[in-house]
Structures are given as structure tokens and as C-alpha cells.
Amino acid sequence: MISATTAGLVLAGILFTLGLISMLIRRNVIFMLVSVEIMLNAAGLAFIVAASRWGQPEGQVMFMFILAMAAAEVSVGLALILQLYHQLKTLDSDEASRMRG
């Protein structure tokens, strides 16, 4: 039986790796945004586990900053995807790989 901290950090690592794999294999822009959310969530889980390991509130403070950052990132990212969809009529990220002025 491994300790609680190790188990939590392993879970965070597994979730982060899944998000990274999804980021690499997907070509839909909304799926890429969701996988960024998965990775941010895993990083927050690691901070919470560290906070409970040391009994200090800094980890939870960092998690609240991650939440605020994720909210701002999602709003700007969705607006960018909206512009991309209106320009290209698709959500394929390979279509947007070339700048055309």
C-alpha cells in the first residue's frame, strides 16, 4: 500500500499524461481546449495533494489562481475559436496552420 501523497501525485501524473496525449492526437480545436483543461486540472490536483502533505495553505491558494487563470483562458480561447470558425468554416487546427495575412 503506497502512501496517500504518492497515490495522489500518481493520479495527477496519469491525468496530466492523458491530457497531453489528447492534446497531441486531436485535431479539433475544441478538443484541444478541453485537453488543456484536463492538464490544468491535474496540475491543481498536484497542488492540493502537496498542500495536504505539508499542511500549508499555499497549495490551495495556487489552486484558486489556477481556477481564475483557467476561466480567463477558456473565455479568450472560445472567442478565438469563434473567429477561426467564422473565417475557415471548420474546427480543424491543420487548416489554420498557415497565416494568410
Place this chain on the structure above:
Amino acid sequence: MGIAFYIAAGVAVLSTIMVITRFNIMHALLYFIVSLLSVAVVFYLFGAPFMAALELIIYAGAIMVLIIFFVMMLSLGSQTAGEERSWMTPGVWIGPSVLCIVLLAELVYLMIQPAEIVGEIKVVDPKAVGKSLFGPYILAVELAGMLLMAGIVGAYHLGRQKKKIVHRFLENTSS
């Protein structure tokens, strides 16, 4: 800790795998909400109940609903009704529902169980978090506020539709 953590972790990993293997974005978002719920249970087990509540309210309640509204807004058209009907088949919602029922059973089990501190987990109460947040980290709080402000302004600026005015004599684009 123990079996409760492993059930929640298993649900989290399983639903995240389902997220990254779905082809329909709505199915993936349903599974991702289940993943967030199970991560909230893990937060609760690690002695951060306030962070679990924030995870539910902000992530599962606000950010996911924003993405779902966005997906629904993009798929306008005549085929929407047929897609809506195909989204509501039992094969779509039976998987997330089963995982949610597992989490609900685990929550009930944790509530009827007497609270105990297990192993090396230290509970950090929200009072200490608030004192730390508005004490040494007040500058970071203000920076987060400015980041959110920039997010609002950026989303408004980027999400604006450019209206194209086409006329025989004057053809120009105005915002």
C-alpha cells in the same frame, strides 16, 4: 483514504480516457464533467472541502457550461434537431450516469462514516487559505483580477462579429 480514494481515482481516470477517445464533443464534455466531479471527491479526501466546492462551482458549473453553450451555438442549422435527437439516446447518457451513481454512492458512504484523519493528510481549513490569500498573496490576487479583466475585454473584442456592409457605391467593412 484507502478504498474511497481508489474508487474516485478509478472513476477519474476512466472518464478522462472516455473524454479523449470520444469523437462527439458533447459526449466528451459529459464525461469530462464526471471527471471533474471525481477529482472534486479526491480534493475532499485530501482535506480541502472548500476547494472541492470551488471545483464543482467554477469548473463543472461555469467553465463546462460555457463550452457546452459554445458548442451548441456553433452547430446551428437545420440538422440541429436530428443531432439533438441522436444525442439523447440512452447509449449517450448511460455511461456518465453510471459513473455519477458510483460517485454518489461513495459520497453517501463518506457522509455516514465518522470523520477520521488518515495517515499523513493534514486538513487545511478555508480560514487559513483566506488569511494567506489576502495576507502575503494580495498582490497575486490583484494580478488575477487584472487577468480576468483582460480576459473579459479580450473575449469581447475577439467575439465581435464583423458586419460587412455591401453597397454598390461604398463597400467597406465596419465593425
